[in-house]
Amino acid sequence: MDWLHSLNPTIQDVLSAIGRAILALIPIFVPVPFMIWYERRLLSWMQDRIGPNRTGNITFSSTSSAVPGFLKGKKIKLFGLAQSMADGLKLFLKEDIMPDKTDRFLFILAPCIALFVALTLGCTIPFGGDKRFSPVADVNIGMLYILAISSLGAYSTVLAGYSSNNKYSLLGGLRASAQLISYELAMGVSLGSMALITGSLKMTDVVTNQSGPLYGMIGFLHNWNILTPMGFVSAAIFAVCMIAETNRPPFDLPEAENELVAGYHTEYSTKRWGLFMMAEYMAMLTFSMVFATVFLGGYQWPIRWDVFDFLENNFLIGIVTMLVKGALGLTAYIWIRATFPRLRYDQLMNLGWKFLLPLAVVNLVISATWIFAKASYGSLAALITVGICYAVLAFIWAMVRHRAKKVEPQYRSRSVNMVPATRRTVEMVSNKEVTP
Amino acid sequence: MMLAGPAALATVGVVASKSAVRSALCLVFNFFILAFLYFSLSMEMIGITQIMVYAGAIMVLFMFVIMLLNPKLIDEKKDYKLPIGLLFGLALFMLLGSQILPKLMTANVPAMEYEVGSPKLVGEALFTTYVFPFEVVSLLLLVGVVGSVFLAKRRTP
Amino acid sequence: MNGVPLAAYIGLSMFMFTTGVVGVVIRRNPIVIFMCIELMLNAVNLAFLSFARYRYAADGVSVNLAMNGPMMVIFVMAVAAAEVAVGLGIIMAIYRLKEEVDVDEINLIKG
Structure with missing residues (x-):
């Protein structure tokens, strides 16, 4: 390794940056086929089906002379893991169709932007305590970087919708742009309160800030943000916005298949559609890792114990920890997809603007209160103060809901009665009068 | 210097391209490069805010309105506006350049790390x-x- | 690596500003005209930042004085955001009223 150190310092920096970039891409890039398989299997288990479990199973013949002796009659089971590989192969071998009258440049650019966003999102996430390997760039604006890059993701859907020259695609693109702008706000404010508590926008600082004992009192737990009250609220807001940002169910309005065929990627096929698919899964994993970094203590293990310290500082074990936490986030994604029905458009907007954003702003104020109370009176007093704040907030919310219920009519179901119930009875009565 | 060329090209693209979506895209590209220029001036906070506010919010709003209205391409009539506008622009550029640039020819922005941004x-x-x-x-x-x-x-x- | 000449930044800023002005003059689509205004604002931002940086690093002014540039840029961004929100609202209102968006044809106030 001496020749490396003899190089120009600038070239050394560039080389190490490239190396770190490749190291950061591997844990995001490689799991994609396994993630697709995992989603299909988990979803089918939740829906009481079987799912892909056969592809890739090989049974060797017990009589053929072409098979070597030790393999005769053996079975190799892959549990369907080869399914997504086969799907990918199929996507690349299919005929490439680009519809007529599309805006060719933008049509090709759109999936590229989606991939760009998914790949660069994780650049500021630390995968381990060792600063030589990760994050790619430990910039002092790490959180803002994540917000900025994720807000660029809107362009892929918007451009795909516009360039396809298809009404459904255009509607999907419109919905996507409105949805992403709306949820970006609440996401930014919820991350902002975490930045307040950390006192820094650096992702490594965010992780090291969560390494102390919980509230400074409970020794065996880390001070993870999700275990503090305002961190928990923030995490809930961030999780909802995260699902909305990646266009996953129940927020998949841009690609709602029973309204818009397939939304913004209706006209896409083969490799370009594959790029959209890959970008979606990669963005899911990266957002889960961002969630893990900001709220779940990054590469730290859940129990605080001195023995774990050297494990946490090891890069490889750090990556495994992050991937396990990312897989947890992925499971939550799939679970939510299997549980909730898709939101109506006005419900989506109301949730974003009338619930999440005010809650996030109030949470920001409460975080400031927490910091003040902790600095002045210690963490127990801060805990009590914040608890009282949330109790007052819940009371006010209940009051508002109570008043709103009095004013607004309550609909029993989501189905629409075309004819009001009163008129229907009248008509039935009149029919009876006419028929005899 | 390497960034300035594409930025200037994108600027021309905003004005010259026929469809509004294309010019919006050129503008997004321009803002992106401007953000990198801000990074090169070590104003990282402003640069990332540039990407977030301009590229992430304002231009998405533009796209939204363009797609919502979806205006038919207004045929740019070849009337007196084009030559007069170009002439006016050239005159403005010459005027500004002759007044400002000679004073600054010797000034260099030192390539040092500093923490203002x-x-x-x-x-x-x-x-x-x-x-x-x-x-x-x-x-x-x-x-x-x-x-x-x-x-x-x-x-x- | 002795640093980039300040004239390069200012030259790019001037070019962007001039192109923005030309765009406002020659284009007829109000949305594109709005974009050209954004371009001019950004040209000014670039000039602010490069001057702030230059003044701090070369002239040695204090940090407080050097913060003038970035602060102005932040305020310009905020004002631009407000302006875009209201301006696009106006364009949509006009479109709803007249079903066309061409600045040369908008003469409602003529009566």
Whole structure:
């Protein structure tokens, strides 16, 4: 390794940056086929089906002379893991169709932007305590970087919708742009309160800030943000916005298949559609890792114990920890997809603007209160103060809901009665009068 | 210097391209490169805000309105506006350039790390020296939000 | 690596500003005209930042004075955001009223 150190310092920096970039891409890039398989299997288990479990199973013949002796009659089971590989192969071998009258440049650019966003999102996430390997760039604006890059993701859907020259695609693109702008706000404010508590926008600082004992009192737990009250609220807001940002169910309005065929990627096929698919899964994993970094203590293990310290500082074990936490986030994604029905458009907007954003702003104020109370009176007093704040907030919310219920009519179901119930009875009565 | 060329090209693209979406895209590209220029001036906070506010929010809003209205391509008539506009622009550029650039020819921006652009200092300045303009601007934004909501509301009699 | 000449930044800023002005003059689509205004604002931002940086690094002014540039840029961004929100609202209102968006044809006030 001496020749490396003899190089120009600038070239050394560039080389190490490239190396770190490749190291950061591997844990995001490689799991994609396994993630697709995992989603299909988990979803089918939740829906009481079987799912892909056969592809890739090989049974060797017990009589053929072409098979070597030790393999005769053996079975190799892959549990369907080869399914997504086969799907990918199929996507690349299919005929490439680009519809007529599309805006060719933008049509090709759109999936590229989606991939760009998914790949660069994780650049500021630390995968381990060792600063030589990760994050790619430990910039002092790490959180803002994540917000900025994720807000660029809107362009892929918007451009795909516009360039396809298809009404459904255009509607999907419109919905996507409105949805992403709306949820970006609440996401930014919820991350902002975490930045307040950390006192820094650096992702490594965010992780090291969560390494102390919980509230400074409970020794065996880390001070993870999700275990503090305002961190928990923030995490809930961030999780909802995260699902909305990646266009996953129940927020998949841009690609709602029973309204818009397939939304913004209706006209896409083969490799370009594959790029959209890959970008979606990669963005899911990266957002889960961002969630893990900001709220779940990054590469730290859940129990605080001195023995774990050297494990946490090891890069490889750090990556495994992050991937396990990312897989947890992925499971939550799939679970939510299997549980909730898709939101109506006005419900989506109301949730974003009338619930999440005010809650996030109030949470920001409460975080400031927490910091003040902790600095002045210690963490127990801060805990009590914040608890009282949330109790007052819940009371006010209940009051508002109570008043709103009095004013607004309550609909029993989501189905629409075309004819009001009163008129229907009248008509039935009149029919009876006419028929005899 | 390597960034300035594409930025200038994108600038021309905003004005020259036929479809509004293309020029919006050129503008996004231009803002992106501007953000990198800000990074090169070690104003990382401002640069990332540039990407977030301009590329992430304002231009998405533009795209939204363009796609919502989807205006037919207004045929740019070849009338007196084009030559006059170009002439005017050239004259303006010459005037500004002749006045400003000779003075600056010798000045170099030193390539050193410095901390003025860091979020800590920006935040401190924003909430101490500039707290009054900050509040006024926030009020202005509030007025803007209310105004746009009022404008966009369908007035049903 | 002795640093980039300040004239390069200012030259790019001037070019962007001029192109923005030309765009406002020659284009007829109000949305594109709005974009050209954004371009001019950004040209000014670039000039602010490069001057702030230059003044701090070369002239040696204090940090407080050097913060003027970034602060102005932040305020310009905020004002631009408000302006875009209201302006696009106005364009949509006009479109709803007249079903066309061409600045040369908008003469409602003529009566």
